[in-house]
Amino acid sequence: xxxxxxxxxxxxxxxxxxxxxxIRKNPHKNDLALIVSDVPCSAAAVYTTNLVKxxxxxxxxxxxxxxxxxxxxxxxGKANTCNANGLEIAKGMAELxxxxxxxxxxxxxxxxxxxxxEPLDLAPIEKGMPSLVAKLSDEDxxxxxxxxxxxxxxxxxxxxxxxxxxxxxxxxGIAKGSGMIHPNxxxxxxxxxxxxxxxxxxxxxxxxxxxxxxxxxxxxxxxTSTNDTVVxxxxxxxxxxxxxxxxxxFTTFMKALNTVTVDLCMRIAADGEGATxxxxxxxxxxxxxxxxxxxxxxxxTSSLVKTAMFGEDANWGRVLCAIGYSGADVDVNxxxxxxxxxxxxxxxxxxxxxxxxxxxxxxxxxHENEIDIIISVGDGPFxxxxxxxxxxxxxxxxxxxxxx
Amino acid sequence: xxxxxxxxxxxxxxxxxxxxxxIRKNPHKNDLALIVSDVPCSAAAVYTTNLVKxxxxxxxxxxxxxxxxxxxxxxxGKANTCNANGLEIAKGMAELxxxxxxxxxxxxxxxxxxxxxEPLDLAPIEKGMPSLVAKLSDEDxxxxxxxxxxxxxxxxxxxxxxxxxxxxxxxxGIAKGSGMIHPNxxxxxxxxxxxxxxxxxxxxxxxxxxxxxxxxxxxxxxxTSTNDTVVxxxxxxxxxxxxxxxxxxFTTFMKALNTVTVDLCMRIAADGEGATxxxxxxxxxxxxxxxxxxxxxxxxTSSLVKTAMFGEDANWGRVLCAIGYSGADVDVNxxxxxxxxxxxxxxxxxxxxxxxxxxxxxxxxxHENEIDIIISVGDGPFxxxxxxxxxxxxxxxxxxxxxx
Numbered sequence: 001x002x003x004x005x006x007x008x009x010x011x012x013x014x015x016x017x018x019x020x021x022x023i024r025k026n027p028h029k030n031d032l033a034l035i036v037s038d039v040p041c042s043a044a045a046v047y048t049t050n051l052v053k054x055x056x057x058x059x060x061x062x063x064x065x066x067x068x069x070x071x072x073x074x075x076x077g078k079a080n081t082c083n084a085n086g087l088e089i090a091k092g093m094a095e096l097x098x099x100x101x102x103x104x105x106x107x108x109x110x111x112x113x114x115x116x117x118e119p120l121d122l123a124p125i126e127k128g129m130p131s132l133v134a135k136l137s138d139e140d141x142x143x144x145x146x147x148x149x150x151x152x153x154x155x156x157x158x159x160x161x162x163x164x165x166x167x168x169x170x171x172x173g174i175a176k177g178s179g180m181i182h183p184n185x186x187x188x189x190x191x192x193x194x195x196x197x198x199x200x201x202x203x204x205x206x207x208x209x210x211x212x213x214x215x216x217x218x219x220x221x222x223x224t225s226t227n228d229t230v231v232x233x234x235x236x237x238x239x240x241x242x243x244x245x246x247x248x249x250f251t252t253f254m255k256a257l258n259t260v261t262v263d264l265c266m267r268i269a270a271d272g273e274g275a276t277x278x279x280x281x282x283x284x285x286x287x288x289x290x291x292x293x294x295x296x297x298x299x300x301t302s303s304l305v306k307t308a309m310f311g312e313d314a315n316w317g318r319v320l321c322a323i324g325y326s327g328a329d330v331d332v333n334x335x336x337x338x339x340x341x342x343x344x345x346x347x348x349x350x351x352x353x354x355x356x357x358x359x360x361x362x363x364x365x366x367h368e369n370e371i372d373i374i375i376s377v378g379d380g381p382f383x384x385x386x387x388x389x390x391x392x393x394x395x396x397x398x399x400x401x402x403x404x
Numbered sequence: 405x406x407x408x409x410x411x412x413x414x415x416x417x418x419x420x421x422x423x424x425x426x427i428r429k430n431p432h433k434n435d436l437a438l439i440v441s442d443v444p445c446s447a448a449a450v451y452t453t454n455l456v457k458x459x460x461x462x463x464x465x466x467x468x469x470x471x472x473x474x475x476x477x478x479x480x481g482k483a484n485t486c487n488a489n490g491l492e493i494a495k496g497m498a499e500l501x502x503x504x505x506x507x508x509x510x511x512x513x514x515x516x517x518x519x520x521x522e523p524l525d526l527a528p529i530e531k532g533m534p535s536l537v538a539k540l541s542d543e544d545x546x547x548x549x550x551x552x553x554x555x556x557x558x559x560x561x562x563x564x565x566x567x568x569x570x571x572x573x574x575x576x577g578i579a580k581g582s583g584m585i586h587p588n589x590x591x592x593x594x595x596x597x598x599x600x601x602x603x604x605x606x607x608x609x610x611x612x613x614x615x616x617x618x619x620x621x622x623x624x625x626x627x628t629s630t631n632d633t634v635v636x637x638x639x640x641x642x643x644x645x646x647x648x649x650x651x652x653x654f655t656t657f658m659k660a661l662n663t664v665t666v667d668l669c670m671r672i673a674a675d676g677e678g679a680t681x682x683x684x685x686x687x688x689x690x691x692x693x694x695x696x697x698x699x700x701x702x703x704x705t706s707s708l709v710k711t712a713m714f715g716e717d718a719n720w721g722r723v724l725c726a727i728g729y730s731g732a733d734v735d736v737n738x739x740x741x742x743x744x745x746x747x748x749x750x751x752x753x754x755x756x757x758x759x760x761x762x763x764x765x766x767x768x769x770x771h772e773n774e775i776d777i778i779i780s781v782g783d784g785p786f787x788x789x790x791x792x793x794x795x796x797x798x799x800x801x802x803x804x805x806x807x808x
Contacts, residue, residue: 048729050725050728050729051727051728051729051734051736052725052727052729052736052756053728079721082721082753082756082757082758083757083758084757115719115721116719116720116722116724116725117720117721117724117752117753117758118758119758179708180708180725182729222626222706223706223708223722223726223729224728224729226724226725226728301626302626302627303626303627303707303799303803304583304584304627304803307799307800307803307804308803308804310800310804311803312804313804313805315519315520316521317483317485317519317520317521317630318520318584320456320486320520320521320630321454321456321520321584321627321628322627323455323456324454324455324456324457324628324630325452325453325454325455325586330455332455332456348521349521352456353486353488353521354487354522354523391800392800393800393801395707395711396711396714396795396797396799396800397797398711399707399708399711399712399715399795400711400712400714400716400717401715401717
């Protein structure tokens, strides 16, 4: 497997584009994106578990009932959530895309991200459709990446190439997600494409399984968005024998998918609102996978751990505290803890009690912008990784002023 | 019932004091406090549910096994948590207090608050004991208040006077708690005293019941401390007939207790680390008490709601979002929302969808420093209140630099 460029355009037969259509006031910021396959795809999606759901999610569940999709249209700036006419607007977006692409409305998925509760108007989207379609590219998805961004500071794309039964396949994705990031069973907006052939049942199984270890393990601020959506579309144009059951090909496919999703997770966490540091928390030695995941996610979600990391302060007691209240079934008297970065590593705690450490070395380790928080909770066989970021002045600034 | 001054010294036969003994470097900051009753008391306590527990909590559970206590000694600066010799040190504190007060070691409760994992030394405490005892006052508990503070900016004390069977009783308390505040079944440090006569069984029942609606309903940063403790001591010197069962007297006592604890909750939330605003979230119309409490606590815990309040931005979609992911069993299509302060009130959402509102009025309402977030989730009979504060630059600053 190798990393390649192209994002959602890397796989055969996929095109993408993005434009500014006028939902946002700033004319230099794209606010509409389109991804389309030359042929209908097996498709799967996972969505937010928030009871307050964006209208596009309700539409997508209907459109994906048959496991088939061909395009995704997505706007940023307004979330189309808590709007009385939300479903009608989402349907209007699908119809506009279908009409301009010459495909079925039911094969168009819709996503929205931005301010909750502000009415979304179809007029700018209708006006933007011709240029959105005209700009479709099978090489470069940067404009689409830009079109789905909100407070993100960097576009996020990645792709891999791998073999299935001798055929070269590709799988790539784009993502947005910077605040209101604490996915639960689903995630922010992530669009994944592949030219591998895989049945609707198996593609949903692959995606649902993968997100448990990837997008569900990141947190920027503990808030689960109303619009979280991950879509994976497979058009089969790579020519491999369709994956219809578990086995070697499915395992290879899962590995390719996981490579792409872990990469996007790290990009989302590193670009968390106001973040200056990417935090990776690895918990090992747990007796159950649930305990490992619960502890890891609790640590990277703790405001006190996050501010200590921003302050480059080896205040390790806060990590122990976050494990202790996480609800994870662990023996706190067996916990050991280490902070690690490219500058080195420093051990802070063993068997639940502090050990003497060099403050100088700790300061050097924490001064880097990618910090590993390495925790062992015992001798059990399970481990888990979670990704987060520090909590900074800039996070407060961005979110004190977001709507205005 | 009337509010009176005196805090933990308001009730007959209780004295308190505080000194700087040298645990903290700053000689102007008290770091040791003592509360003592002239006679042994019925006593109850509730503690943190964090698996990582301060050593004093382990000791207190042993000392309170008989439901009797006579004094509390508390230090700030170091939490005596995750220390290999923690229990030995906590026991040493109890022995020192017992020796200098001439009471039983088993009747002394111990509490500590401060940095987790830094070793706590008995030497400064031993040195400070004579002046701590010499300064005991039955009128003023300000020095004790100051002795238990960490990042608190204000001492927190309150007391009430009420009648039980014609006898005048008093109940008062002091509290500390500014960060790592997200109590779960227990809370930060709160010491309550009363001269009412009440049996050990009924005092524990009163306290355990009350915290569910008071201290368990506040959050500053979502982090549940390792040292949370609430102690209530009743010495019976008011001369009322001892409360030994439910009934009119117990109801009166519960009301007095709740008046004091709600007041302390609001003081703790208003003085949350870096806070500029006190948030009170009232959820009504729920089908169960659990749903009302879960929704209310989720709203005041949300980083995005908290930053919007700091920015005085009527970004109400974030409140809906926080209800939606809270896990509370509510119909989001029945939710209505209003922001209210002394400047007025503004309705933002009805039946789960936004309603037009005056941005000018909203800005005026949110400019105040006490904001009510008033939510109705339907026609059910249950309601709940939670208290929190905004998330500010200052919170990040305090916690990026706390240990150093």
